[in-house]
Every structure is written in C-alpha cells, then in structure tokens.
Amino acid sequence: MPHFKDLFEETYLKAIYKLNNKSPKGINNITLAKALQLNPATVLEMVRKLTERKLVELQQDKTIHLTESGRKKALSIIRRHRLWEVFLADKLGYSWDEVHELAEELEHVGSDDLINRLENYLGHPKSDPHGDPIPDKKGKLKEEQGMPLMNGVKGKQYIITNFTDTNDQFLQYLSSLQIRPGAKVKFTGMNEYDRSCSLSVGKQQVHLSEKAAGNILVQPV
Amino acid sequence: MPHFKDLFEETYLKAIYKLNNKSPKGINNITLAKALQLNPATVLEMVRKLTERKLVELQQDKTIHLTESGRKKALSIIRRHRLWEVFLADKLGYSWDEVHELAEELEHVGSDDLINRLENYLGHPKSDPHGDPIPDKKGKLKEEQGMPLMNGVKGKQYIITNFTDTNDQFLQYLSSLQIRPGAKVKFTGMNEYDRSCSLSVGKQQVHLSEKAAGNILVQPV
DNA sequence: TTAATACATTTGGTGTGCCAAATTATTTTT
DNA sequence: AAAAATAATTTGGCACACCAAATGTATTAA
Numbered sequence: 001m002p003h004f005k006d007l008f009e010e011t012y013l014k015a016i017y018k019l020n021n022k023s024p025k026g027i028n029n030i031t032l033a034k035a036l037q038l039n040p041a042t043v044l045e046m047v048r049k050l051t052e053r054k055l056v057e058l059q060q061d062k063t064i065h066l067t068e069s070g071r072k073k074a075l076s077i078i079r080r081h082r083l084w085e086v087f088l089a090d091k092l093g094y095s096w097d098e099v100h101e102l103a104e105e106l107e108h109v110g111s112d113d114l115i116n117r118l119e120n121y122l123g124h125p126k127s128d129p130h131g132d133p134i135p136d137k138k139g140k141l142k143e144e145q146g147m148p149l150m151n152g153v154k155g156k157q158y159i160i161t162n163f164t165d166t167n168d169q170f171l172q173y174l175s176s177l178q179i180r181p182g183a184k185v186k187f188t189g190m191n192e193y194d195r196s197c198s199l200s201v202g203k204q205q206v207h208l209s210e211k212a213a214g215n216i217l218v219q220p221v
Numbered sequence: 222m223p224h225f226k227d228l229f230e231e232t233y234l235k236a237i238y239k240l241n242n243k244s245p246k247g248i249n250n251i252t253l254a255k256a257l258q259l260n261p262a263t264v265l266e267m268v269r270k271l272t273e274r275k276l277v278e279l280q281q282d283k284t285i286h287l288t289e290s291g292r293k294k295a296l297s298i299i300r301r302h303r304l305w306e307v308f309l310a311d312k313l314g315y316s317w318d319e320v321h322e323l324a325e326e327l328e329h330v331g332s333d334d335l336i337n338r339l340e341n342y343l344g345h346p347k348s349d350p351h352g353d354p355i356p357d358k359k360g361k362l363k364e365e366q367g368m369p370l371m372n373g374v375k376g377k378q379y380i381i382t383n384f385t386d387t388n389d390q391f392l393q394y395l396s397s398l399q400i401r402p403g404a405k406v407k408f409t410g411m412n413e414y415d416r417s418c419s420l421s422v423g424k425q426q427v428h429l430s431e432k433a434a435g436n437i438l439v440q441p442v
Numbered sequence: 443t444t445a446a447t448a449c450a451t452t453t454g455g456t457g458t459g460c461c462a463a464a465t466t467a468t469t470t471t472t
Numbered sequence: 473a474a475a476a477a478t479a480a481t482t483t484g485g486c487a488c489a490c491c492a493a494a495t496g497t498a499t500t501a502a
Contacts, residue, residue, distance in 0.1 A: 001232065001257070001459090004225065008489070011222065030449065038222070039491050044451070046489075062450070092338040105330045110323055117313040222489085229459070251479065260461050265481070267459075283480070 007108050010077050011036070012046055013055060016066055017074035022164070026063025075139040081107040082128035082135075083118050089129040090122065096129035096180060097171035112137075130171070131162035131181030131217075146217030150197055150210065152187035158218035159184055165215040174216070177206050184221060228329050231298050232257070233267055234276060237287055238295035243385070247284025296360040302328040303349035303356075304339050310350040311343065317350035317401060318392035333358075351392070352383035352402030367438030371418055371431065373408035379439035380405055386436040395437070398427050405442060 015035050019027045033043040047064055050056035055070035066074060084106040088099040116137060119125075127133050135141040146161040160183045163171065174180065178201045186200045195210040208216075236256050240248045254264040268285055271277035276291035287295060305327040309320040337358060340346075348354050356362040367382040381404045384392065395401065399422045407421045416431040429437075 001229075001259070004488080008222075028449070036222070038489090040450075041452080041492085042490050088335075092335070092342055094338075102331055102335060106327075109326045109330055114309075114313070114323060117315075121313055225458080249479075259459095261480075262462085262482080263460050270458095
C-alpha cells in the first residue's frame with residue numbers, strides 16, 4: 001500500500017517554491033492556502049509539520065520560507081515535472097499546452113534513478129515544452145528571467161520565452177492565438193484604461209487582458 | 222490535491238483479479254488480506270465498499286468475485302502496469318527483473334488516452350518483459366497458460382514463458398541463475414523428499430525449491 | 443483613538459483507510 | 473457429539489489531511 005505523506009509534502013513544497021519565486025520577501029499562509037485551494041487551518045497545520053521535518057521555516061513575521069533541503073526537494077519535483085512534460089510532448093505527441101496536468105501526476109512517481117534515466121533518454125533537454133528550464137541532478141537551475149510582455153515598448157518585437165501561469169486552459173487559449181514559446185510578436189500598445197495589451201502575431205491583431213499579458217514572458221528580439 | 226479512492230480501489234481490484242486467476246472457485250477475505258498484507262477487518266470493510274460500487278460481489282459462501290466492470294478495471298490496471306514495464310525496459314534500459322516495483326507506481330497514473338499513446342509509441346507489444354501478455358484497449362487478454370515447471374517430465378526440455386510471482390527479489394534471483402523468459406531449460410528431476418526440482422540451464426545444474434519451481438511457467442520445447 | 447479590516451490561530455468535527463481485540467459463526471478433528 | 477481450529481464479523485479507536493466557524497491579534501482607515 002502506498003505512502004501518501006511524500007505526495008502531500010511534495011505538493012506543498014512545490015507551491016511554496018513557486019510562490020516564493022514571485023514574492024521573494026516571503027508569503028503568508030493565506031496566500032499559500034489560496035494557491036493550493038485549501039483552508040488556511042489546513043495549511044497552517046501542514047506547514048508546522050513541514051517545519052518539524054526541517055523543510056520549511058516560519059519567520060517571526062509569519063512568512064513561510066523553504067530551508068535548503070526543502071528547496072532541494074522542490075527543485076527535484078520541478079525537474080521531474082518538466083522532464084515528464086518533455087516526454088509527453090516529444091515521445092507521445094502531446095502538444096505543449098496539454099502536458100501540464102498529466103505531468104502533475106507523473107512528477108510524484110518513481111525514483112531519482114528513473115528520472116536520471118529519463119533525462120538521458122530524452123537527450124538532456126534544457127527546457128520543457130513551455131520554455132521553462134529544467135533543473136539538473138544537483139538542483140541547479142538557470143533562471144533566465146524574461147520580462148513580462150506587459151512591460152513591452154510600443155512598436156518593438158519580442159520572442160515569447162515562457163509563462164508564469166502553467167494552467168492548461170490558459171496555455172491552450174494562448175496556443176489558439178499562435179502564442180507559444182519561440183513565437184515572435186510585436187507589441188503594438190497598451191490601453192491605459194484597463195491596462196489590456198494589443199500585439200500582432202503574424203498577421204493577426206491580438207488583444208490580451210492585463211492578467212494574461214502579465215503572465216507571458218518575453219525577450220527583446 | 223489528489224483523490225486517493227481510485228488508488229485503493231485499483232489496488233484491491235488488481236489483487237482480487239490475480240488471486241481469482243489462481244483459484245477460480247473464489248477467494249475469501251483472509252486470503253485477500255494476506256495478499257495485501259492487511260488486517261481482515263480492513264479488507265472486509267473495503268470489500269463492502271467495492272460491493273456498493275458494483276465492482277465486487279460477495280457470494281453466499283463468502284467468496285469474493287469481481288463483477289464485469291470490476292474485471293474491466295482490473296484488466297485496465299494490468300494493461301497499464303505491463304505497458305509501463307515495457308517502457309522501462311525497452312526505453313530506459315532497465316532489466317526485466319527490475320521493472321515491477323516502478324510499474325507498480327506508474328500504473329495508477331494518467332488517463333486511458335495516455336496509455337493508448339504509450340502503447341502506440343512502444344509499437345503495440347504483445348507481452349511485457351516477464352513474458353506476460355498485455356490486455357488490449359477493450360480489456361481482452363489472451364491467457365496462454367503455461368505449465369508450472371514443477372510438473373515437468375524428467376529429461377524433457379522446456380522454454381520459460383513467464384512467472385506467477387512478480388516480486389522483483391524473486392525475479393532477480395531467477396535472473397542470476399539465467400532463468401528468464403525465453404530461456405531453454407531441461408528438467409532433470411524432482412526430489413520426492415521436499416519436492417525441490419533440479420534442472421540444467423545451459424551448462425549449469427540448478428536446484429529450485431518447490432515454491433520457486435511452482436512459480437515458473439514453461440512450455441514444452 | 444477608535445473602528446474596520448485583514449490575518450493568524452484554535453476548536454471541534456468529518457471521511458477514509460487502517461488496526462487489535464473481542465465476539466460470533468462455521469468447519470474440522472477427535 | 474464435543475472440542476478444537478479456522479473463518480467471519482463487530483467494536484472501539486488511531487492517523488492523516490481536511491474543513492467551517494469562532495476567537496484572537498495585528499494593521500490600516502477613519
């Protein structure tokens with residue numbers, strides 16, 4: 001019979017890691033609870049357990065931080081997730097905007113040895129189908145932070161690198177607009193009223209909400 | 222957050238299916254509890270839930286049987302398990318006696334679509350690395366029952382087809398004796414005292430306990 | 443400074459699978 | 473048929489993640 005503790009642990013660690021990347025000052029349990037779609041009481045309880053396990057530290061201002069070993073574990077899960085995504089896309093023919101949910105399950109499976117073999121089999125890819133970099137065995141991750149498309153300069157061209165929202169719905173929406181990693185777009189302006197953005201993708205004019213444009217990362221072409 | 226009910230359900234259904242294959246008359250919850258290494262009280266409770274879910278039927282003589290839909294689910298899990306085993310062996314380079322435990326985890330992951338794609342990617346293998354046949358999408362399984370090596374005739378040659386114990390320890394033990402699916406062996410006799418068997422594998426003389434020899438299935442050469 | 447708002451924590455309680463131990467059949471033996 | 477062994481079931485309870493709602497405790501506005 002399976003042991004679930006790891007699974008919960010991994011889910012929490014990954015969520016904390018990701019939120020902490022966005023807000024390096026630290027996050028509170030409300031934020032974490034919202035991200036996990038759980039009750040704050042539940043999250044507090046679990047965070048305490050993780051603290052006992054020396055994976056998480058609670059600062060005196062109540063912010064939640066990963067310890068070094070917690071960060072290691074989180075990166076290991078992200079590594080698994082992204083390698084499975086590559087597998088699903090490259091080998092099984094899934095498109096880049098369909099792989100997230102499945103990888104969410106696969107990431108909790110198997111040993112490090114399995115993942116290392118998988119990486120080898122996939123030819124040591126540097127990034128997953130969404131353009132996100134894959135941590136190496138040691139947990140090293142080169143974070144080439146792109147700039148949010150929202151902060152673009154009117155008239156300039158950009159290359160889509162990756163996304164800060166990994167939701168398959170969102171990605172499929174972008175995909176339908178031809179917005180995918182590697183694609184070239186021109187920023188044609190922002191509407192000051194609602195901060196929505198317009199851009200041209202190929203010959204199409206596209207309008208994106210502030211939220212959407214904020215979750216698309218680009219590099220100057 | 223994950224939903225575990227399926228996982229438990231699947232574990233029970235698979236165990237019942239396998240035991241029922243060995244004893245078609247039906248099994249009791251003691252046998253099932255032993256196989257799952259759980260308390261009979263626990264198993265009884267769960268079996269009742271599975272009965273409510275119309276996956277299992279309790280006969281009046283207290284034997285446990287799968288319903289048609291229970292059998293379907295069990296076969297679907299076995300299909301997943303065996304396809305993942307092929308993946309691990311063929312693509313990631315694991316040897317046939319190392320794949321079971323990992324497949325035990327992978328079998329609970331993902332959708333039927335994923336498994337169908339995997340099957341396609343693997344080239345529609347007919348059997349897994351242990352020689353066991355892989356059920357098709359519909360749940361059809363051709364059970365080419367081999368004969369237990371124990372029942373062999375002295376002096377005759379046999380081809381190893383598969384095994385009725387899937388434990389990796391056991392398989393690795395066999396592997397160390399050059400006993401693997403497809404291997405040719407000669408049955409050289411049985412010791413009546415403890416029913417242990419001797420055979421020749423290549424140039425080696427090998428002795429196996431009654432239990433081991435009973436779990437090795439062969440076909441006349 | 444007081445009131446309002448947000449956050450943090452505690453309390454009591456649920457569902458699910460699990461167990462040990464006691465009890466009640468049901469078989470076997472003798 | 474009585475005794476012994478085995479099987480089936482019930483009972484009460486544990487662990488774990490989870491939640492709603494109540495209660496503190498800060499912060500921010502008025």
